[in-house]
Amino acid sequence: MGEKSIAVVGAGIAGLAAGCYARMNGFAARVYEAGGKPGGLCTAWRRGDYLFDGCVHRLMGCRPPHVFNRVWRELGAFGERPVIDHEIFRTFVDETGRAVCFYANAERLREHLCALSPADRAEASALCGAIVKMTRFDFGFDARNLASSMAFGARMLTLAPVFQEYGNLTLGELGARFQDPLVGEAVAGVLGDPDIPAIALATTLSGMHAKTTGFPAGGSLALARSIEKRLLGLGGTVEYGARVTRILAEGGRARGVELEDGRREEADAVISAADGRTTIFDLLEGRYAPEKVKRYYGDLPIFRPLVQVSLGVNMDLAEEPHSVKYGLKEPIDIAGEKRSVFGYAHYSFDPSFAPAGKSVIACLFPSDFAYWESLASQGTGEYDREKDGILRTVIAELDKRLPGLASKVEESDVATPLTFHRYTGNRQGSPEGWRLSKKTIGFMMTGMETSFRGLKNFRMAGHWVKPGGGLPPAAVSGREAVAALCRRGFRTTTL
Numbered sequence: 167m168g169e170k171s172i173a174v175v176g177a178g179i180a181g182l183a184a185g186c187y188a189r190m191n192g193f194a195a196r197v198y199e200a201g202g203k204p205g206g207l208c209t210a211w212r213r214g215d216y217l218f219d220g221c222v223h224r225l226m227g228c229r230p231p232h233v234f235n236r237v238w239r240e241l242g243a244f245g246e247r248p249v250i251d252h253e254i255f256r257t258f259v260d261e262t263g264r265a266v267c268f269y270a271n272a273e274r275l276r277e278h279l280c281a282l283s284p285a286d287r288a289e290a291s292a293l294c295g296a297i298v299k300m301t302r303f304d305f306g307f308d309a310r311n312l313a314s315s316m317a318f319g320a321r322m323l324t325l326a327p328v329f330q331e332y333g334n335l336t337l338g339e340l341g342a343r344f345q346d347p348l349v350g351e352a353v354a355g356v357l358g359d360p361d362i363p364a365i366a367l368a369t370t371l372s373g374m375h376a377k378t379t380g381f382p383a384g385g386s387l388a389l390a391r392s393i394e395k396r397l398l399g400l401g402g403t404v405e406y407g408a409r410v411t412r413i414l415a416e417g418g419r420a421r422g423v424e425l426e427d428g429r430r431e432e433a434d435a436v437i438s439a440a441d442g443r444t445t446i447f448d449l450l451e452g453r454y455a456p457e458k459v460k461r462y463y464g465d466l467p468i469f470r471p472l473v474q475v476s477l478g479v480n481m482d483l484a485e486e487p488h489s490v491k492y493g494l495k496e497p498i499d500i501a502g503e504k505r506s507v508f509g510y511a512h513y514s515f516d517p518s519f520a521p522a523g524k525s526v527i528a529c530l531f532p533s534d535f536a537y538w539e540s541l542a543s544q545g546t547g548e549y550d551r552e553k554d555g556i557l558r559t560v561i562a563e564l565d566k567r568l569p570g571l572a573s574k575v576e577e578s579d580v581a582t583p584l585t586f587h588r589y590t591g592n593r594q595g596s597p598e599g600w601r602l603s604k605k606t607i608g609f610m611m612t613g614m615e616t617s618f619r620g621l622k623n624f625r626m627a628g629h630w631v632k633p634g635g636g637l638p639p640a641a642v643s644g645r646e647a648v649a650a651l652c653r654r655g656f657r658t659t660t661l
């Protein structure tokens with residue numbers, strides 16, 4: 167009898183990971199991807215000499231002993247490329263030049279915040295203490311393994327007070343506890359959304375503190391291509407330009423996939439690592455997910471979509487802080503919303519992005535899908551005019567901060583929520599699936615339903631089953647989907 171096979175929908179990080187683990191466990195693995203390259207949201211695109219990156223700013227598990235590092239090593243995610251550490255995660259500046267620096271090192275951050283605002287010593291010390299404690303958090307990875315689950319449970323008990331304190335508090339609420347207005351504003355805005363639970367900041371900085379979260383040199387597409395290479399090396403296949411329109415089922419079992427061109431590809435099991443809503447309501451025709459799961463797609467908050475402005479500039483920004491935010495005296499209008507805080511990041515710490523002496527800059531603005539959908543539906547060039555207007559506004563604003571920039575822009579690009587949606591199928595172009603909130607934080611530990619009664623040999627993977635989203639949960643979800651389909655022991659190999 168030949169190998170059993172798994173058909174995987176989507177070659178984002180979750181789908182590529184699922185394909186790799188399927189091969190490691192002796193399944194024939196065929197990944198079907200609607201787009202033209204690996205990675206899904208984890209992507210980048212060239213404009214002239216510049217590489218514009220659409221995803222990774224920081225990656226958890228870049229180094230051991232973080233539990234996710236094992237997954238990245240199993241997937242061969244970094245190749246020979248190094249991991250780059252930032253001394254400062256993000257810098258907040260006011261109009262006088264006074265700056266709040268979110269140092270990666272928790273002790274340095276504590277000293278800095280206390281020096282900036284002695285009245286906030288207690289709040290700053292508590293936050294930095296939580297950052298150090300959160301280095302013990304490992305997301306319940308390998309929860310199917312009893313010993314690992316018990317160890318996770320024990321660690322979680324020790325972290326319960328941190329979750330109690332910062333899991334139920336938003337960043338906006340945490341910011342309001344600080345007496346110094348700039349520090350408060352910086353804390354509230356550091357992750358770009360004041361409604362995110364403050365535990366997300368402690369988690370992010372804990373990885374940077376432990377040097378297990380960093381920037382994978384080469385960026386997003388290099389990461390995706392390495393995992394694709396690992397998949398092909400293991401004997402799996404990826405077919406691009408292959409949109410799945412239906413998951414085939416017979417006798418209560420998933421039997422394969424149907425493609426847009428009418429082909430029916432049989433398989434012994436199917437993993438869908440595509441957009442969650444598409445999987446449940448379109449590919450499975452709404453037939454298997456219980457009402458409770460379907461309601462998630464009406465009730466739960468998603469990460470707000472983004473407008474991303476990318477610039478290639480003939481300027482060397484290597485000496486500038488790599489990620490900066492600052493308040494604006496006069497708010498500016500971007501995508502129909504007044505913005506009183508402006509931020510940018512550059513990539514001059516990694517030579518893969520621009521030729522020597524030149525730099526790539528990216529600015530992100532949360533923006534509603536409906537706003538862009540309405541512009542595009544007018545069909546009168548409104549959509550393109552809005553993109554051009556945003557580009558001009560952003561360049562003018564950056565020129566005030568980095569004098570001379572306006573005349574040195576060599577390449578530019580504006581991606582909208584519609585762009586993210588068009589390239590990846592994610593609902594409303596959401597960058598990370600479900601937003602962490604009081605409604606979803608519980609799922610961060612448990613994940614969401616990945617299989618449904620009445621449909622054997624089927625699993626869902628990807629950030630829509632891991633609220634909070636991100637690359638490591640996506641990769642882990644692909645691993646878990648294969649583990650769940652393995653009748654006997656689950657095997658992994660590391661490069």
Ligand SMILES: Cc1cc2nc3c(=O)[nH]c(=O)nc-3n(C[C@H](O)[C@H](O)[C@H](O)COP(=O)(O)OP(=O)(O)OC[C@H]3O[C@@H](n4cnc5c(N)ncnc54)[C@H](O)[C@@H]3O)c2cc1C
Pocket residue numbers: 175176177178179180181198199200201205206207208220221222223224225226408409410411439440441444472474589590591592596597598599627628629630635636637638640
């Ligand atoms: C601007 C930005 C910054 C980010 N920064 C970070 C960061 O710093 N760190 C981090 O960890 N995460 C970050 N993320 C989040 C991260 O990119 C995502 O959470 C992760 O890539 C999701 O992976 P996925 O495989 O679940 O889904 P996706 O990447 O969405 O992949 C799904 C794939 O399925 C394909 N597909 C969809 N429908 C079909 C179909 N019917 N048939 C065939 N194929 C189909 C799509 O084309 C796509 O390739 C960022 C995201 C964005 C947008």
